[in-house]
Amino acid sequence: MRYSEPTLRYFKTAPGAGVLEGAGTFRGAAGSRARGTWVQFDIKVSSGTILAARFLAFACPHTIAAAAWVAEQAVGREVRAALPESVEELSKRFAVPIEKRGRLLIIEDAWAAAAAGFTTCGH
Amino acid sequence: MRYSEPTLRYFKTAPGAGVLEGAGTFRGAAGSRARGTWVQFDIKVSSGTILAARFLAFACPHTIAAAAWVAEQAVGREVRAALPESVEELSKRFAVPIEKRGRLLIIEDAWAAAAAGFTTCGH
């Protein structure tokens, strides 16, 4: 499997890999390790703005790279269920093979779940 | 096809290749060029003794070698229908492959025919 330069860079550096704790942090996860792809996002939110974001991923390099990028981009934005860019744009950005598009949907679900944790707690 | 040393020597030197003419010479031939093997012997006889012998052969190296040897050996012997040695001995002498034994029988027939030329002309 060949990877594009940005895919390799985000896969190898994996910025924002980890977890967040404490007040104002919300967590969302999707997928399953047994089925080969699992992604989790933690976001720390203050008055609707994301102060910090982390991810964990049991996944292929494309998925790890995309999840890392999403966490990186999120910081400073306001909480929304949508990803910073569409799954189509994401798959272009990281040259994700067609058969792997489903894995980006797992990222989308995990992110939406994290965002939902914030919205559903009365904000 | 590999050939034994004597086979190669008699094939390459082919002593006694040729014909004889004149009184007291008798000729016998057998086989067919079209079928791949033809042999002819000429013998010059004086009072029952072979003074000279020649052969012609359109044939494989084993057959040419054997025919040349037969002509060579015949000189000085008395005329007989039999070859100087049996077909079995000949085939051993020149390491003739089993599938080629039939060709030695053609030599035998040609020789017998030459000898018969002498015997049937009243001696």
Add this chain to the structure above:
Amino acid sequence: MNSSTAPGRPVYLDHAATTPVDPRVAAAMAHCLTAEGEFGNPGSTSHAYGDAAATLVEAARAQVAISVGAQPDEVVWTSGATEANNLAIFGAAEHYRDSGRHIVTSRTEHKAVLDPCRELERRGWRVTYLAPDGGGMIDPAQVAAALQPDTVLVSIMHVNNETGVIQDIAAMAAICARHGGARLHVDAAQSAGKRAVDFAGFGVDLMSLSAHKVYGPKGVGALLVSRRSGGKRGDAGRGAHSDAGVHLQALQFGGRQEHGLRAGTVPTHQVVGMGLAFELAEAARQADAVRLESLRDRLWQGLASLGGILRNGDAAHSVPQLLNVSFEGVEGESLLAAVRDRLAVSTGSACTSALQEPSYVLRALGRSEALSESSLRFGLGRGSSEQDIDTALTVVKEAVSRLRRISGA
């Protein structure tokens, strides 16, 4: 010791996929190519160039035969073990079709055995696929139990290409002999130079060999076809090959080469390379085994410190050149991506790794899909050094720790 790893290149630990050609073998091959060498067609009987080539081909045939306990006239040159397996399986199935249509094999065979068996199923044969135990071993009793009155062929490999597990071929051969109608084919592509092979001693009927797994060239192999008398049921003097021994229908027609079992110009340089490679491998086998076993153990112990790792294949019954390990908490593709710049290993047989599917061999040993995918096969070889092992340890430990951190494992 010629290291397989040139400076600046990843450490090569994929010797089970293929090996570099031994320089002595490469030199012998070079001698059969250009105008100065023996370039003649070994099939040309009409001149000295052909004779010289044919002499080299027969000398190579004898080298291979001696190193595996066979007779020279039992060696049929092929383009590799894939062709040898196909010739053995289709050739025996078609020749003995009137004696029966049942075949026994195992789930951990190479695709070059499994795919021909599947094709035969498509054509109406019945195939029994034996399941190995968790260590990859097939109990000879399983073979005995699977035999049916109309079983004509049993195909079980000697050394598995993914786990290195060794089957008890001699015991299986005895069982087939008692049955009387079942011929035993053994895919021994991974055996030469790793494990003693004794075609006659084992009592095997058909055996596939390959040169490029043992420092010989790619694109050449052989099928050993037994000519031992005491033929089995269905051997009423028929068949292309010989009267005594096993009979086969050829796959490839068009010349009398190889007893009419395999038409085509015999590639002198290729078989000469295989002959020498087998001779050298057999000579080096025991010394190699001792050295590589200690390197393999060094690798295993080093990895063990990571925790959460599983060794695939029964360690007590496997060759010292192979180590197959599954890593918990890391995804397979990411593991490979994380090591591949500095380490050349395989996540499955080279023949299947083009497909992104989990190793069916490890699945057959009971591993989960995830653990099958997160496995690495370390194939040690003549060129492997302690330095190579230590580099591999550093690279793999770094990658696994980092990926586990990313996955939260």
Add this chain to the structure above:
Amino acid sequence: MNSSTAPGRPVYLDHAATTPVDPRVAAAMAHCLTAEGEFGNPGSTSHAYGDAAATLVEAARAQVAISVGAQPDEVVWTSGATEANNLAIFGAAEHYRDSGRHIVTSRTEHKAVLDPCRELERRGWRVTYLAPDGGGMIDPAQVAAALQPDTVLVSIMHVNNETGVIQDIAAMAAICARHGGARLHVDAAQSAGKRAVDFAGFGVDLMSLSAHKVYGPKGVGALLVSRRSGGKRGDAGRGAHSDAGVHLQALQFGGRQEHGLRAGTVPTHQVVGMGLAFELAEAARQADAVRLESLRDRLWQGLASLGGILRNGDAAHSVPQLLNVSFEGVEGESLLAAVRDRLAVSTGSACTSALQEPSYVLRALGRSEALSESSLRFGLGRGSSEQDIDTALTVVKEAVSRLRRISGA
């Protein structure tokens, strides 16, 4: 000009049986063998060694494709033209068995075409064997007349290996195209470097190639499988190969190599050698032709002075590299025995010369058994010099005169 004849050895004039490997080709092959070179398994996708080998394999595929007017994805590597012919004939017959069971070929094909056809007859196919004229030519009208509604395959060679006679392939392709169901397979093992080959331009469906006839290595070849759209009858998107173009059933199973048409590790050094050999041969083809034609004519005129000689094959339609002559009044085996110490020629295709039977090709041209057996095939090549030709003339004239004297002719 590297002479094929090393000092002290017989003059080599059997280039139609096989050729020495070009030194540049041998060097390229050597680079793919040892640890310092690209020894990786091109099927190994998990590391740089495999990637580097795969890159070389694809470059070689493109070299072959360009030199014969094909697309790279139409090239299927095989172990030689024998396998390519078998794959084409069995592969097409089995794949299209439901469309028809009739095949058309000719009496002067190589055994690697005739024997598969005979095997198919044994399996219930009908085969028409076209008879050439006295010059060895097949009239395309004969092909048209032989086609039947259920004809699925026509197999006609481009350049004959015994006479050098060239068939009008493009005309035959047009006839098969009009028929709609008949695919044209062309055995072009003798064409490369001798005659321009244009797979697409000819409109051929399947074409067999071999490396060792053109200064490449033995044991490697290719089958070109058309992927041009506008498929023929029976091509309803089935088949292992592709949707457009011709479909085949594989002969050898066990890996996804070569679109699933040919399982087995691709031997990097072999295909790299073939790729370069084809590129070099195409570059040298026209210059070689001019030079060798004048040598061939010098040889023919020199022999003519003997009298009682017959040229086999239509001189107006044959390649300059070959001269096949029958000698009246000399027996074949003796003729060969008389020249073989100093001259390396053939009395028939290398693949048949092991059998002591008269050339079936010359018999098909109407030659008597005796004249077929008393024929010599002179195969000129890149290494042939004027000196070689003059030596050949001396040797042959001496031998023929002596044997005619002995036979009284």
